[in-house]
Amino acid sequence: MSPPPPETYDILIVGSGNAGLSAALSAYYSYSPSSPNRILIIDKCPPTWAGGNTFFTAGAYRTTHSGLSGPSPLLPFVNNVSPETAGLVDLDAYTIEQFEDDLMRVTDGRTDRALARVLVGDSYETVKWLREVVGVRFQLSFNRQAYKVDGRWRFWGGLHVKTEDGGRGLVEDELKAVGRCGIGVRFDTAVRRILKDDGTGSVSGVVVERDGEEVVIRARAVVLAAGGFEANPEMRKKYMGPNWDLAHVRGTPHNTGDLLSIAIRDVSAKVTGDWTSCxxxxxxxxxxxxxxxxxxxxxxxxxxxxxxxxxxxxxxxxxxxxxxxxxxxxxxxxxxxxxxxxxxxxxxxxxxxxxxxxxxxxxxxxxxxxxxxxxxxxxxxxxxxxxxxxxxxxxxxxxxxxxxxxxxxxxxxxxxxxxxxxxxxxxxxxxxxxxxxxxxxxxxxxxxxxxxxxxxxITFTFGGLAVNPQTAAVVSSRTEKEIPGLFCVGEMMGGLFYGNYPWGSGLMSGAVFGRRAGKAAAEMVSRC
The missing domain is CATH 3.90.700.10 (Succinate dehydrogenase/fumarate reductase flavoprotein, catalytic domain)
Known part of the structure; x- marks a missing residue:
């Protein structure tokens, strides 16, 4: 029996979590392809595990803002604050300087400053995009980030918004948006190889395993968003040391680091970040x-x-x-x-x-x-x-x-x-x-x-692939240049977190760099 014919798309997203879904939606709204099936999302997990680790989060997004009013307020984004309640809320502004200081402080100054600037600088506009364009339902996080003190809700810790129904609600909202856009989603589809054009060096697609058969999916741009190696006890022990194989896995069992290893093997993707912590x-x-x-x-x-x-x-x-x-x-x-x-x-x-x-x-x-x-x-x-x-x-x-x-x-x-x-x-x-x-x-x-x-x-590992902070394009370990047509976002991207991280910056990173990767992929495809 001959192998099935290659499938062809403009943009392929690998991973169905927040970072991958953000990349797919950003690509759609940036590129607006005439045929909606030209963007495809695949994931090796079955449909019952859709959303990856995003599903297991509290849905918190760390973003800069001006408080309840001013040039970048939070109230227009949330659905759980009545005018009466707003009068009982004490919520200070969270500035760019505070976000940067928090990130630098908890990582002992090791975070990649270029990545950090993009994360912090894009945070408010990305939350705005998620709310107004994607349709994500946000709320003030009364249950996690506020105490009632002297009859008033006092927020603290630089983290103030979450999604309705946490990660479950976030995945639901993003998948609904994907459906409205007509973007294809296929589960039970595991990447086995990344393909390159020998002449141009550009990524030209992937080989996947589906129903026991290998299938070629051609794509002019590929976005890797398949998570770290947190669910792989052997990799945890190898990179993080003794006893890490004994940690409890908080989220999906499908984040086993396969795609990290494949990218390093097949396209010489450069590694960066803290592979020893999580x-x-x-x-x-x-x-x-x-x-x-x-x-x-x-x-x-x-x-x-x-x-x-x-x-x-x-x-x-x-x-x-x-x-x-x-x-x-x-x-x-x-x-x-x-x-x-x-x-x-x-x-x-x-x-x-x-x-x-x-x-x-x-x-x-x-x-x-x-x-x-x-x-x-x-x-x-x-x-x-x-x-x-x-x-x-x-x-x-x-x-x-x-x-x-x-x-x-x-x-x-x-x-x-x-x-x-x-x-x-x-x-x-x-x-x-x-x-x-x-x-x-x-x-x-x-x-x-x-x-x-x-x-x-264990939630997610901090080591990952090196990218151009402006586009999330993957960097080659051989040439120190971008690998044409290949992007990386979410937990697979290294360089932001070392030893620790400020709560809510993980989802924010996935959305910020997913949005940038999707836009860059769409612009690249449009030029071809």
Whole structure:
């Protein structure tokens, strides 16, 4: 039997997550092909896993803005703020300088400055495009990024908008837009090779496997948006070191790094970024190990640690839970948990802050809650699920409380405020802790007490391919020039994040560079 004939398109997008869908829609609106089937999206996953890791996100977009009014306001984009509610909202502007500073600070200055400038500079216009052109439903993130203080909603952490129904809603909205545009989408279609024109050096398409057969798809531009290697335990261990094969996969099991390896092999794509680290969070220790659960989605995240303590199975604290606002620490604390014995820890609170924990993450239907009327009883119950050192656990909390009391004695007017770094700490002239708790250090002495067991959940890897920041065109490791016709966006693109990242900048990066890649691909095709 002869092989099936090649299929031909103008632009091929590999990956059905936010970055790939943004690229496809940008290409469509930039190019407006007369025949809508000239843009095609493929993904190796089945339709039931559409959306990649995007589906599992909280849908948060970090963007610059002028607050509720001014030249770049947020209110026109959101659908959950009535005029009455708007009068109760305190939301400061988030400037270009603040976004750049946050990105540089959390990556220890290692982020590629050219990529960072594009990400930050395009962020507001990209959110505007997603809302007005694509039809993405945005909301103010009351449930994740605001506390009610003195009767007013006070937003914090430079992250203020999310999509309705999180990542699930984002994928739904973007796929609806793809359908309206008539852009083709094919699942169960895995790329096996990238093809180049021997004469011009341009990418000319891909070879895919579909239903057990190899099929050639010709395209004048190819956008790679197939995710990192977070769901590949062998690659994680190879690049990130021991025990990373034991991390829980937060999202899709299909992001196994295949396309990264194929691009390096077939077209000598240049690698860049931090291949030794990733986005990793405190994750429910009882969650599935090798993939996320699309029904539960992001609710396995356990991000309430700034309001309490994290204690390892040896009974000791191991991070400064209050070193910074959660948005700037949650993506690196998964690594800290993985480095503990058994790769697990306990998050602990008392009655003062239990009610402040997000219901979607900590309600009884979602997580195994360990409750007790005393610290001793709590320790006994934690022993039943993995705590090895009961006495050390009790002594750690006792010593922590003593340090909190000592700080309050020296600072009697200090006030707890979860929306800022409030300075409530464990450090005083009489007593200090190592590690400290630098902010939000409330004593754990008011029953009932609550603990949950957490592990490391890996979201996405930071290493990827080098691109031209202006177009997201892939750079060759041989020539240091762009590979004609090849683009890379989303988690596959390296150079932005090192060791950590500011919450909400991942989806923003996918949309910003996806939009640029789609436009550049359409312009290239139009010139041909």
């Amino acid at each position: 986005h990793s969070v405190a994750w429910d220790a009882n969650a599935p190990h090798d993939s996320g659960d699309r029904e539960v989605s992001n609710e396995f995240t356990k991000s309430g640690y700034p309001l309490g303590l994290m204690i390892n199975i040896g009974g000791r604290r191991f991070v400064d839970e209050g070193m910074d606002l959660r948005n700037y620490t949650y993506a690196k604390f998964g690594r800290a948990i993985l480095e503990q014995d058994d790769g697990c820890a306990f998050q602990v609170w008392d009655n003062k802050t239990i009610g402040m924990l997000r219901d979607e993450e900590y309600r009884e239907e979602r997580v195994e809650r360990i409750t007790a009327g005393s610290i001793e009883e709590l320790a006994d119950k934690c022993v039943e699920v993995g705590l090895n050192e009961k006495r050390t656990f009790i002594e750690t909390i006792k010593r922590y409380n003593e340090a909190v009391y000592a700080h309050r004695k020296e600072h009697p007017h200090a006030k707890f405020d979860p929306t800022i770094k409030d300075g409530l700490s464990t450090q005083s002239s009489r007593l200090t802790l190592d590690p400290p708790k630098s902010n939000w250090a409330l004593s754990l002495d008011e029953p009932p007490f609550l603990a949950v067991k957490v592990a490391c959940g």
